[in-house]
Amino acid sequence: MNRHLLSAGDLTRDDAELVLRTAEELRSLADRPIKKLPALRGRTVVNLFFEDSTRTRISFEAAAKRLSADVINFAAKGSSLSKGESLKDTALTLEAMGADAIVVRHSASGAPHRLAHTGWTRSSVINAGDGTHEHPTQALLDAFTMWRHLAPGGAGKSGGGLDGRRIAVVGDVLHSRVARSNALLLRTLGAEVTLVAPPTLLPVGVEGWDVETSYDLDSVLPKADAVMMLRVQRERMSDAYFPTVREYSRRYGLDSRRMGLLQEHALVMHPGPMVRGMEITADVADSSRSVIVEQVTNGVAVRMAVLYLLLAGSSEPTLTTSDPGASE
Amino acid sequence: MHAQPAKPVPPPDAGDTAVGATPPEEPAGRVVLDARDISRALTRIAHEILERNKGAADLVLLGIPTGGVPLARRVAERIAIVEERPVAVGSLDVTMYRDDLRMRPPRALLPTEIPAGGIDDKVVVLVDDVLFSGRTIRAALDAMNDVGRPRAVRLAVLVDRGHRDLPIRADFVGKNLPTALDETVRVRLGEIDGADDVTISGGAA
Numbered sequence: 286m287n288r289h290l291l292s293a294g295d296l297t298r299d300d301a302e303l304v305l306r307t308a309e310e311l312r313s314l315a316d317r318p319i320k321k322l323p324a325l326r327g328r329t330v331v332n333l334f335f336e337d338s339t340r341t342r343i344s345f346e347a348a349a350k351r352l353s354a355d356v357i358n359f360a361a362k363g364s365s366l367s368k369g370e371s372l373k374d375t376a377l378t379l380e381a382m383g384a385d386a387i388v389v390r391h392s393a394s395g396a397p398h399r400l401a402h403t404g405w406t407r408s409s410v411i412n413a414g415d416g417t418h419e420h421p422t423q424a425l426l427d428a429f430t431m432w433r434h435l436a437p438g439g440a441g442k443s444g445g446g447l448d449g450r451r452i453a454v455v456g457d458v459l460h461s462r463v464a465r466s467n468a469l470l471l472r473t474l475g476a477e478v479t480l481v482a483p484p485t486l487l488p489v490g491v492e493g494w495d496v497e498t499s500y501d502l503d504s505v506l507p508k509a510d511a512v513m514m515l516r517v518q519r520e521r522m523s524d525a526y527f528p529t530v531r532e533y534s535r536r537y538g539l540d541s542r543r544m545g546l547l548q549e550h551a552l553v554m555h556p557g558p559m560v561r562g563m564e565i566t567a568d569v570a571d572s573s574r575s576v577i578v579e580q581v582t583n584g585v586a587v588r589m590a591v592l593y594l595l596l597a598g599s600s601e602p603t604l605t606t607s608d609p610g611a612s613e
Numbered sequence: 614m615h616a617q618p619a620k621p622v623p624p625p626d627a628g629d630t631a632v633g634a635t636p637p638e639e640p641a642g643r644v645v646l647d648a649r650d651i652s653r654a655l656t657r658i659a660h661e662i663l664e665r666n667k668g669a670a671d672l673v674l675l676g677i678p679t680g681g682v683p684l685a686r687r688v689a690e691r692i693a694i695v696e697e698r699p700v701a702v703g704s705l706d707v708t709m710y711r712d713d714l715r716m717r718p719p720r721a722l723l724p725t726e727i728p729a730g731g732i733d734d735k736v737v738v739l740v741d742d743v744l745f746s747g748r749t750i751r752a753a754l755d756a757m758n759d760v761g762r763p764r765a766v767r768l769a770v771l772v773d774r775g776h777r778d779l780p781i782r783a784d785f786v787g788k789n790l791p792t793a794l795d796e797t798v799r800v801r802l803g804e805i806d807g808a809d810d811v812t813i814s815g816g817a818a
Contacts, residue, residue, distance in 0.1 A: 310706065310722035317727075324709040387711035595660060597709075608686040 289401045290591055291411045293421040293466040297551050298473050298578040302446070307590035312583065314351065324597045327386040332358045334413070335391040339590065340557060341423075345388045346586035354596075357384070372396060376405035384408045386596055387438035394418035394462075409595045417460050417521065424466035424557050426587040428474055430580050431511050434552055448475035453463050453505045455481040456515035456537055456564050459488045460522070463556045464515055468496050474570070479505050483537065485526040502537055503546065514539050514564045530563060540566045544574065552576050614676055642799070642814025646788060651771065651802075651809050655684065658769050659691035661785050666736055669696040671732040671764070673735045678723035678754055680742030683804035688740060701728035703738070705760070707752035725756075733760040736786075742800040744770040747781035750754030772811055774798050792816075 286297055296304070309569050310568060312409040314320055330349040332342050342358065349356045359379075374393075377592045379387060386409040389397045394416030401410035428447065436446040451472055458464040458480050465488075471478050478496040506512060515535065527533045534540075539553065543589065547553075553565075553575045569575060669692055677684030682704045689702035695762070706723040708714070736757055739753050750768060757763065769785035775791040788811075792798060796816035803809050 307722050313725065317760060321759065322709045323755070324714060340712060593709075593722075594719045597714055601718050 286593065289397075289412075290356060290421050290595065291397050291401060291410065291412045291473050293418050293424040293470040293473075296421070296470065296473060298475075299320070301425070301428070301470060302423055302474055304587065304590045305329055305432055308425075308583070308586040309433075311589045311593070320592075321351055321353060323353050324424065324593055325349065325352040328596055329383060330354045330355045330386045330592065331355065331382075331384040331408075332360075333387050333389045334359065335361045335389070336414070337362075338390055338414065338586075341390065343420075344581070344584040345413060345588050345592075347585050348592055348595075350583070352589055352592055352597075354385075354592065355519075357382075357612075358420075364548065364569040372400065373403070373405055376403075380406040380408065386411060386592065388413045389412045390446060392416055397441060410487050411591065411595070413583055414462055416462065416472075417465075418462050419466045419469075420462040420556075420583070421466050421470070422520040422588055422591055423463050424470040425591065426580060427467055427513065427554060428470050429554065429587050430554065430583050431476075431552065432474075432574065432577055433583070435510055435550070441558050446474055450476045450510045451479065452476050452506050453479045453481055453509040453512045454515065455502060455505075455512060455539070457486050457517045458482045458491070458515065458525075459486045459526070460518040461515045465494075467513065472496070479509070479603070481505050481537070483527055483533070488520050492539070502539075502543065506543055507548070508547040509524075509547065511554055512539065512552040513556070514559075515556070516558060516560055517563055520593050526546075534563055538564050538566065539569050541572075544569050544572065547574070550605070554580060556580070615781050623755045636748075640799070642812040644810050644812050644813035645790060646772070647805075647810035651787070651811065654771060655687050656691055658785045658787060659662045659688050659695065662688070662738055662767070662769065663692060663695060665767070665784070667780070669693075669698060669700050670698050671735045673728055673730070673737045674702040675732075675737055675739055675757075676702070677739060677741045677749060678704055678706050679805055680739045680771075680800050680802060682724075684769075685738075685740035686804075688769065690736075701730055701735075703728045705753055705756055707749060710752035710755040712752065713749055727760055727791060731780045734756065734762070734764050736765045736767065737763040737765045738769050740769045742771050742802075744768070744773045744781075744783050744786075744796075745776060745800050747777045747779035751779055761797065769811075771800060772798060775816055 332345055334342055346356050388411045389400055390413040396415050397410050397412040403555055412421055413421055434447045435450050454464050468478050472495050480496055480498045481502050486499060487498060553569060555565060557576045559565055559570055561570060663669060674685040674689050676682035685702050689700045692700045703726040704724055706725045708720050708722050767784040770783045772790050773783055773786045774790045776794055780799040793816045797814050799812050801808050801810050
């Protein structure tokens with residue numbers, strides 16, 4: 286693993302599978318009487334959120350606390366961030382306070398990268414969503430959810446997880462950092478990805494993503510092993526990308542008729558927050574195929590795995606020749 | 614894309630995940646226990662556990678991954694044959710509780726499987742392959758603390774090689790093996806390595 290997690294594309298297949306395997310072990314913690322591990326005792330994790338996000342922040346907070354880290358939440362509202370402090374000054378402040386990891390969400394694509402590579406801070410930087418760019422931990426938790434359900438032998442313990450599985454990502458791909466991170470990670474894990482969206486909501490340069498694209502949801506669904514619905518991000522839309530909500534729902538929304546086209550084992554996913562009636566109908570979201578609630582549970586386990594793998598060990602690579610029997 | 618720092622390579626040691634059964638290679642170093650010796654030692658340990666516990670009531674065997682897990686299963690099988698009833702067996706990963714966690718690159722976690730009955734008010738026998746510094750056992754005691762409160766905890770090891778750093782002692786020992794600090798004791802088990810033996814290698818001798 287690198288010291289930072291900025292893009293799902295930085296993860297090698299080995300790294301990604303290590304995160305998934307680690308998350309699988311950590312997930313069982315939820316069944317124990319004491320849901321806490323001492324791995325990050327004395328470490329400080331700062332949640333630096335320039336954009337509102339309740340679920341991602343809470344998920345990171347729960348993950349850090351279950352690993353015994355100290356958590357500082359730093360939200361834009363009501364802090365010096367709303368008084369015009371720059372990213373650099375914020376970073377220097379956090380560095381002076383001794384943050385070991387900064388979980389950053391920012392409306393500007395590339396902000397976490399800048400934080401990690403300008404020497405403002407020595408902390409590990411974890412991208413919790415930057416603009417319309419990436420959201421790697423969401424991709425990891427989505428992959429983890431698929432892996433638990435779709436990998437041969439269950440829970441993917443046999444490895445090889447998602448090879449050849451077909452994943453459809455449907456909706457507002459243009460504004461979705463989740464779609465980009467998912468496409469990168471799922472390709473790394475060997476899955477085949479099809480992006481389904483109206484032409485106006487597919488990003489320029491999507492040809493370079495190593496994925497297939499389609500404008501026709503009905504033709505993609507029968508082959509899919511999992512279908513991930515994306516929220517239509519109207520707050521990022523400055524233009525008319527589709528005529529009406531009703532027309533969008535009719536062509537790209539997942540309703541019970543479309544769910545009937547899916548294979549028996551296919552999963553219905555959504556990164557949340559959902560707009561029921563827009564991209565997904567209520568009966569589909571609440572159906573037995575929907576793993577949307579499980580995605581939230583898995584999010585904590587995956588974020589624990591990421592924090593553990595980035596922070597728990599020494600940052601210096603130790604020699605490959607270990608001292609004899611030290612682990613006994 | 615940006616330049617990536619060199620990826621740290623985790624040291625290959627017994628704490629790492631063992632994946633599948635690798636083809637058995639010729640043992641490196643001096644063989645101190647062969648497959649039959651290991652089998653006899655485990656049978657004796659099984660009987661000693663039963664004698665000490667006056668039967669298999671409330672017994673839970675927890676192996677410490679990776680080596681301790683197949684050993685715990687084998688001891689449990691032997692106890693089940695003698696007592697004619699199954700005995701609870703599971704595994705306990707201690708990675709997160711190690712005192713050297715911060716000094717090494719992050720390690721993969723290993724499975725923790727607590728038997729359905731839990732460990733509260735049970736007699737837990739921890740099972741490991743080699744007892745050396747005692748630090749793994751200290752970590753295991755801490756890990757167990759977060760799972761429940763056993764009535765008693767015992768320790769069974771296949772090999773005690775000495776050189777303890779902590780005041781920890783095994784209750785059941787397969788073989789006491791005097792070693793030099795610079796020697797390496799290696800336990801191979803059929804379930805993980807494809808063959809059963811214990812070897813000593815390295816050292817000045």
